[in-house]
Every structure is written in structure tokens, then in C-alpha cells.
Amino acid sequence: MNPISQVRSDSRSQQIDNGTGNGIGLSRGLGLLGVGLGVTELAFPRALAGVVGVDARGPASSTIVRAMGVREIASGVALLAAPAHPAPLWTRVVGDAIDLGLLGLALTTRGSNRRRLAIALGAIAGIAAIDIFASRRRALASRRASVIAAVTINKPPLEVYEFFRKLEHLPQFMDYLASVEVLGPRRSRWTAVLPVGGTASWEAEILEDRPGSALSWCSVEGSPIQTRGRVTFTRTPGRNMTEIRVELQLAVLGGGPSTTLARLFARPQIKADLRRLKQVLETGEVLYSDASQHQLPHPAQPSLPGRRDAAPRTFIENPPTARKGGTP
Amino acid sequence: MRATCWMGKQNVSVERVPDPQILNARDAIVKVTATTICGSDLHLYNGFMPGMQKGDILGHEFMGEVVDVGKGVKNLKAGDRVVVPFAIACGNCESCQLGNFSCCENANPNGWVTEKLMGHATCGAFGYSHLTGGFAGGQAEYVRVPYADFGPLKVPSTLRDEQVLFLSDIFPTGYMGAEQCEITPRKVIAVWGAGPVGQLAIASARMLGAEKVIVIDRFPYRLDLAVKKAGATDVINYAETDRVHEALLDLTAGRGPDACIDCVGLEAHGYGVEYTYDKVKQTLKLQLDRPIAVRDAIMACRNAGIVSILGVYAGLVDKFPLGALMNRGLTIKTGQCHVHRYMKPLLERIERGEIDPSFVVTHRIPLSDAPRGYAMFREKQDGCIKVVLDPAA
Ligand SMILES: NC(=O)c1ccc[n+]([C@@H]2O[C@H](COP(=O)([O-])OP(=O)(O)OC[C@H]3O[C@@H](n4cnc5c(N)ncnc54)[C@H](O)[C@@H]3O)[C@@H](O)[C@H]2O)c1
Ligand SMILES: [Zn+2]
Ligand SMILES: [Zn+2]
Numbered sequence: 001m002n003p004i005s006q007v008r009s010d011s012r013s014q015q016i017d018n019g020t021g022n023g024i025g026l027s028r029g030l031g032l033l034g035v036g037l038g039v040t041e042l043a044f045p046r047a048l049a050g051v052v053g054v055d056a057r058g059p060a061s062s063t064i065v066r067a068m069g070v071r072e073i074a075s076g077v078a079l080l081a082a083p084a085h086p087a088p089l090w091t092r093v094v095g096d097a098i099d100l101g102l103l104g105l106a107l108t109t110r111g112s113n114r115r116r117l118a119i120a121l122g123a124i125a126g127i128a129a130i131d132i133f134a135s136r137r138r139a140l141a142s143r144r145a146s147v148i149a150a151v152t153i154n155k156p157p158l159e160v161y162e163f164f165r166k167l168e169h170l171p172q173f174m175d176y177l178a179s180v181e182v183l184g185p186r187r188s189r190w191t192a193v194l195p196v197g198g199t200a201s202w203e204a205e206i207l208e209d210r211p212g213s214a215l216s217w218c219s220v221e222g223s224p225i226q227t228r229g230r231v232t233f234t235r236t237p238g239r240n241m242t243e244i245r246v247e248l249q250l251a252v253l254g255g256g257p258s259t260t261l262a263r264l265f266a267r268p269q270i271k272a273d274l275r276r277l278k279q280v281l282e283t284g285e286v287l288y289s290d291a292s293q294h295q296l297p298h299p300a301q302p303s304l305p306g307r308r309d310a311a312p313r314t315f316i317e318n319p320p321t322a323r324k325g326g327t328p
Numbered sequence: 329m330r331a332t333c334w335m336g337k338q339n340v341s342v343e344r345v346p347d348p349q350i351l352n353a354r355d356a357i358v359k360v361t362a363t364t365i366c367g368s369d370l371h372l373y374n375g376f377m378p379g380m381q382k383g384d385i386l387g388h389e390f391m392g393e394v395v396d397v398g399k400g401v402k403n404l405k406a407g408d409r410v411v412v413p414f415a416i417a418c419g420n421c422e423s424c425q426l427g428n429f430s431c432c433e434n435a436n437p438n439g440w441v442t443e444k445l446m447g448h449a450t451c452g453a454f455g456y457s458h459l460t461g462g463f464a465g466g467q468a469e470y471v472r473v474p475y476a477d478f479g480p481l482k483v484p485s486t487l488r489d490e491q492v493l494f495l496s497d498i499f500p501t502g503y504m505g506a507e508q509c510e511i512t513p514r515k516v517i518a519v520w521g522a523g524p525v526g527q528l529a530i531a532s533a534r535m536l537g538a539e540k541v542i543v544i545d546r547f548p549y550r551l552d553l554a555v556k557k558a559g560a561t562d563v564i565n566y567a568e569t570d571r572v573h574e575a576l577l578d579l580t581a582g583r584g585p586d587a588c589i590d591c592v593g594l595e596a597h598g599y600g601v602e603y604t605y606d607k608v609k610q611t612l613k614l615q616l617d618r619p620i621a622v623r624d625a626i627m628a629c630r631n632a633g634i635v636s637i638l639g640v641y642a643g644l645v646d647k648f649p650l651g652a653l654m655n656r657g658l659t660i661k662t663g664q665c666h667v668h669r670y671m672k673p674l675l676e677r678i679e680r681g682e683i684d685p686s687f688v689v690t691h692r693i694p695l696s697d698a699p700r701g702y703a704m705f706r707e708k709q710d711g712c713i714k715v716v717l718d719p720a721a
Contacts (some may be wrong), residue, residue: 023545052414092706093440099666104570121598152422152557154420154421154422154425175557186597241422243713255649268440271440272440275439277438278433278434279418279423279434282418282420282421282433282434283354283355283418283419283420283421283434283475284353284354285352285353285400286399287352287418287434287435287437287452287474287475288351288352288437288474289351289437289438289452289461289462289463289464290348290462290463290464291381291437291438291458291461291462291463292350292438292461292462293351298381298387299333299381299382299383300383300384300458300462300464300465300623301331301333301345301346301383301385301464302345302347302348302349302464302472303344304344304346315352315353315354315400316401316483317400318401319477320418320419320420320424320475320477320478321419321420321425322417322420322421322424322425322427322429322668323425323427323479324417324419324668324669324671324672324673325427325668325670325671325673326667326672326673
């Protein structure tokens with residue numbers, strides 16, 4: 001099965017995934033449930049212990065219930081803060097397992113109410129099932145989702161399109177690309193430098209080519225890396241600049257996502273690419289600072305060894321067009 | 329070369345570092361002939377601005393002589409004497425075309441970090457943390473200047489360094505602060521802070537025709553200069569009165585100043601509980617800023633007046649009088665200075681003799697003495713207002 005779902009054919013509609021279809025609503029609900037339960041555990045440890053059938057007379061069990069409360073609140077807050085992310089959901093699953101373990105332990109303790117404990121165990125097992133379901137669904141959704149990013153470029157759409165359409169220009173601003181070789185009117189070979197070292201190469205085919213408005217491509221059948229991308233070029237309201245929007249999907253044949261490559265296509269990477277594209281088209285080149293020319297953190301001071309990057313530095317003569325102040 | 333490096337909180341030292349190289353076609357390398365310590369550098373020195381790294385070269389107000397240019401720079405050549413604007417701007421993006429140079433969309437390679445903190449990216453700047461791009465600063469023997477075909481201003485040899493040096497930062501800044509007040513002769517202007525920026529805001533307000541300019545600070549020597557050289561007409565020393573607000577109302581017969589300029593920034597000082605409150609929050613890193621002067625300015629400003637903020641702020645503040653701002657119809661105008669907008673017209677004013685901004689200079693010391701300069705400027709010792717560093721000495 002092709003893990004890539006269809007790229008939306010009209011990204012002008014600008015419908016951003018609001019998430020309800022992908023279980024974000026469920027994640028938020030679980031987050032709220034966690035915070036609510038946690039606060040109850042913190043505030044009324046004894047009463048709650050009684051309800052679930054644990055003997056709450058000892059100070060130790062109150063402390064345990066409170067600790068469980070803190071954990072519930074923490075994972076609940078994490079979930080509310082990033083409901084689209086699978087990680088906080090998995091922390092809930094781990095928490096469920098701990099809760100089940102503690103209740104199981106209580107079953108063997110004298111003074112516990114076994115009937116109530118059994119009900120509580122059942123309830124937590126049920127919640128755990130929902131947590132597992134939700135996290136798997138989120139993990140799947142985030143793997144399939146395409147990344148969308150946009151930037152405004154101070155050049156007319158046709159000019160931006162024409163630059164982009166010469167695919168061999170891409171490495172100038174997509175800094176992980178070593179090269180894009182044009183093989184035919186629609187075919188090209190892309191070579192990426194992997195962050196872990198080495199390169200990966202694949203062929204792509206242009207699917208849609210509308211000068212000045214849209215361009216889309218897809219890796220060819222049987223490529224080790226499957227990507228699909230679509231770029232639209234729209235005139236800004238009232239001005240002749242370009243709103244460029246990129247939508248990208250990536251997967252590796254045979255199922256699981258390739259993590260290093262997936263990172264390249266993550267949203268920050270694409271946003272950075274677009275920012276560099278803007279620099280190239282507006283100012284003629286990608287701007288480096290003493291610090292930014294290094295991949296790792298570097299103080300803002302000159303350094304002898306220059307920058308190591310895939311693409312050669314190019315400069316397209318592009319003198320400033322702005323006017324500085326005249327006489328006030 | 330030698331350069332002033334930030335080594336940690338209240339710790340700068342002059343270090344040997346590699347000479348700058350041309351990194352981009354539109355770069356120039358400038359041999360620095362004069363550079364300064366700015367009030368903004370104190371925010372870095374005191375550790376209040378996020379995004380600094382040990383070893384960062386400081387300094388953003390400087391001038392010098394071009395020694396090398398990249399292949400994209402046609403309007404400069406080796407030997408040209410230039411003043412360099414502290415803001416780095418490309419001259420091609422829409423913000424630059426609109427004249428909002430300190431909001432340049434291309435000049436900050438770390439724009440994405442700033443975007444996270446502030447919603448959108450700002451321009452690049454020399455020696456001003458990695459939030460403005462991680463560019464080496466100008467408190468050095470040499471400096472690399474990006475977009476050199478756009479930023480630097482050639483200056484005539486008839487003017488001394490000190491007369492034109494401040495075109496790099498504080499003169500355009502002070503001028504912009506005054507310009508934002510939409511000055512007419514009948515408008516009363518109040519200026520918080522009599523540091524170098526405040527002095528030049530006062531002088532600019534007078535130059536633009538304000539008849540009455542009130543200055544507020546606590547250092548008598550600074551207030552003196554404001555009256556004698558910058559042209560302030562009235563003085564409030566807030567160390568001597570806890571009734572600044574009332575004093576301003578007295579001086580304006582109850583109206584309040586028509587426009588207020590904040591030339592203090594995030595390290596504002598004070599005597600009340602409010603100061604202690606902000607200082608505690610700032611120390612605990614719960615808040616980056618102490619917005620005391622701007623609060624006072626808002627409360628004092630006349631109904632429907634203008635509050636012009638030049639002092640630098642970094643983050644979120646609380647106890648901000650939003651209600652007063654809204655209900656009394658005030659306008660806030662602010663920004664890192666759009667230096668490129670003002671350099672040439674202000675140079676012309678200097679040439680015509682309308683103003684000589686060098687009156688703020690109190691100390692000329694060798695670059696190697698930068699650590700002493702920072703400490704002295706921070707403590708406002710020895711009558712210190714503006715320190716000029718000489719890399720050749
Ligand atoms: N917007 C810009 O582009 C720009 C450019 C340059 C400097 N700045 C900022 O301007 C500010 C001033 O710079 P400077 O070089 O004059 O620094 P400075 O430290 O010499 O001046 C600050 C002055 O404010 C006074 N002050 C402190 N608390 C006060 C209060 N509550 N009320 C009245 N006065 C008070 C101090 O006594 C001092 O004299 C700084 O925040 C600096 O970062 C902004
Ligand atoms: Zn400054
Ligand atoms: Zn720009």
C-alpha cells in the first residue's frame with residue numbers, strides 16, 4: 001500500500017487541518033480528564049482511596065495517591081499543550097500501567113475492599129485501552145500528514161515560478177540537497193546529503209506544471225524514497241508579490257518512516273528553506289552570519305574554517321531597490 | 329585582531345580572535361576607527377537579553393575605513409570612510425521598501441528563533457545576541473559588514489569621527505523618538521532618561537521646534553548636560569521627589585506632557601515597591617523587563633497624547649496600564665531605530681551646523697580598556713555619559 005495519501009489538489013483553499021478528524025479532540029479530552037483526576041487525587045487523597053477501595057488510613061497511601069495525582073496533572077498538561085503529538089499520550093499509557101500495578105498490589109493488601117478495587121481496575125483498564133488507541137491513531141496521523149509552509153516573496157509570481165521551475169536551483173536554498181539533475185522535460189534526479197552522513201538519491205516526475213501558479217511532483221514508482229510535493233504561487237492582495245506555499249509528504253517504501261529523512265522534511269526545515277529562497281530571490285544570495293555559517297552553536301566571532309554545506313554558494317546580482325531617507 | 333568579547337554576566341574581555349572574512353558577495357570589511365558602548369550593550373553586559381553566547385563580539389555603533397569588498401559591492405571601495413548603521417537591512421524586501429529597515433525580512437539568519445519569542449522576526453544587528461542573527465560586533469579592530477552596498481554611509485573628511493559616529497545609532501534613535509512625537513511648538517515633551525539616547529532625543533525635539541522639553545533622571549551631572557547642551561527646559565530629579573507624576577502635572581498646569589519619550593529601557597531603576605517587585609521578578613527570570621519608566625510615561629501623558637518608546641524591552645511585562653492607554657486614547661510609537669531612514673538627512677543637519685551630537689562624549693579610551701569602560705558606564709561613575717573606544721590606541 002502506498003503510505004502517501006493524496007496531496008490536496010487545491011492548496012489555495014488554505015484549509016488547515018484543524019485536527020478533529022485526527023483525534024485531537026480525543027487527546028484534549030484525555031488531557032482534561034487527567035488534570036481533573038490529578039487535582040482530585042492531590043486534594044482528596046483519602047476520599048479517593050476509599051472510593052477505589054484502598055485502605056487509606058496510613059500516611060503512606062495518601063502520599064502515593066498524591067504522587068499519582070501529580071503525574072496525572074503533568075501528563076494532562078503536556079497533552080493539552082501538544083494534543084497533536086503522540087508522545088504525551090504514550091506517557092499516559094505508561095501512567096495507566098503504573099496505576100494498574102499499584103491497584104494490583106492493593107488487592108493483596110489486607111484492609112482493602114476487593115469489590116471496589118475490581119471496579120477501579122476495570123475502569124483504569126478501559127481508560128488505558130482508550131489511551132493506547134488514541135496514541136496509535138495520533139502516531140499514524142502525524143506520520144501521514146503533509147507539511148505545509150508559506151512565505152511572501154517580493155517578486156511577481158511568474159518570476160518566482162520560473163526560478164523554482166529550474167529544479168537545479170533548488171540546492172541553492174534547500175541546504176540538504178547536494179544536487180538536482182534535470183533528466184528530461186519532466187524527470188529529475190534528486191540527491192540529498194543525510195545528516196548522519198552519506199547521501200540518498202531518488203528520481204521524481206513533474207505531475208502538474210502551471211506557469212506562474214502551481215508546480216507539483218512525485219517520486220517515481222519504485223524509488224527508495226517516496227515524496228510528493230506541491231508548490232503554489234499566488235499574487236499578494238493589492239501588490240505584485242508572491243505568496244508561495246509548499247506542501248510536502250514523505251515516506252519510505254515498506255512502511256515505517258525514515259527518521260533522518262523525515263526530519264529534513266519537517267516543517268522547520270521547510271520554513272527555513274523558504275526563508276532562504278526569499279533571500280536568494282530578493283537579495284541575490286543566502287545570508288550568513290559568523291554564527292549561522294556553522295551547523296553547531298558558534299559564538300558570533302569570525303572563524304577560520306568556513307562553513308560546511310552541501311550547495312555551492314551562488315550570487316545573483318540583485319542591487320538594493322529600497323530608498324534610504326532623503327531630506328526631512 | 330583584538331575584539332571585545334562577552335564572556336558572561338558583567339564580564340567582558342578584549343581577546344585575540346581571527347580576522348573577519350568576506351562571507352557574502354554583498355559584504356565589506358571595515359577597519360574600525362571609532363566605536364562606542366551603548367546603553368543597549370549594558371542590557372547584554374548585565375545579562376538581561378537572552379540569546380548570548382560566550383565569546384560573542386560586542387558593539388553595534390561604529391565607523392571606519394573600508395578595506396575590502398565582496399564582488400557584489402559596487403558603490404564602495406577600499407579607503408572609503410563610512411559610518412555603519414547598527415541595524416542590518418537588505419534593501420530589497422518589502423519592509424525595507426516601506427522604510428521599516430529594522431524590520432528587514434532577510435537580514436536575520438536566526439529569524440526563526442525571534443519569530444518564536446516575538447511572533448515575527450526582526451532585522452539583523454551587529455554584536456547583539458543570536459536573536460538578531462549572531463553577527464560579530466564592531467568593538468573590534470575589523471568588522472564584517474553585510475549588505476554593505478546598502479547600509480554604510482560615506483562621510484566627508486571635513487567632519488571629525490565623533491561628529492558623525494553617532495549616526496550609526498543613538499542620533500537617529502533620539503531623532504526618531506522625537507519625530508514620533510509629531511512635534512509642533514505648542515507641544516510639551518517629557519523625556520525619561522538622560523543617557524546618551526535621552527540627550528539626543530531632547531536635542532532633536534528642540535531642533536524640531538519643541539519649546540518646552542522636560543527631562544527626568546536621577547543623576548545631576550546628566551540632568552545638567554541635558555539643560556546646558558541638549559536644551560532641556562525643565563528638570564525633574566526623581567531621586568529628590570517621589571512625586572514625578574505631580575511634578576509633570578504642575579509643569580503642564582494639569583494637562584500632562586503632550587508626548588513622552590522613554591529613553592530608559594528594561595533596566596529602569598526606581599525607589600518604590602514597584603521597583604522591588606519588578607526587580608525580584610527579573611532576578612527570578614519570571615520577567616525580562618522592568619517597565620517602570622514606560623508605565624510612568626503612560627500615566628503622565630496627556631489624553632490622546634503619544635508615548636514614544638526608544639528604551640529596549642525584551643519580553644512580557646505585567647502591571648502594564650492598558651486601561652489608561654485605551655481609555656485615554658493614547659498612541660504608542662516605538663521600534664528599534666530605522667537607522668537607514670535618518671542617516672543621510674541627519675548628516676546634512678550636522679554639515680549645516682544645526683547640531684553637533686559629539687556633546688555627549690565624556691570618555692575616550694583605548695579598545696583594550698573596554699572592560700573598564702563597561703563598568704564605568706554601568707555604574708555611571710566619573711561623570712560618564714558616552715564612552716568612545718579607539719581600536720588603534
Ligand atoms: N530603539 C533603539 O533603536 C535604541 C537604540 C539605542 C539605544 N536604545 C535604548 O535606549 C535606552 C537608553 O540608552 P542609553 O545609551 O541612553 O543608556 P543609559 O543607561 O546611559 O541611560 C539610561 C538612563 O535612564 C535613567 N533611568 C533609569 N531609571 C529611570 C527612571 N525610572 N526614570 C527616569 N530615568 C531613569 C538612568 O539613570 C540613565 O541615565 C536603552 O534601553 C537602550 O537599549 C534603543
Ligand atoms: Zn545602541
Ligand atoms: Zn530588507
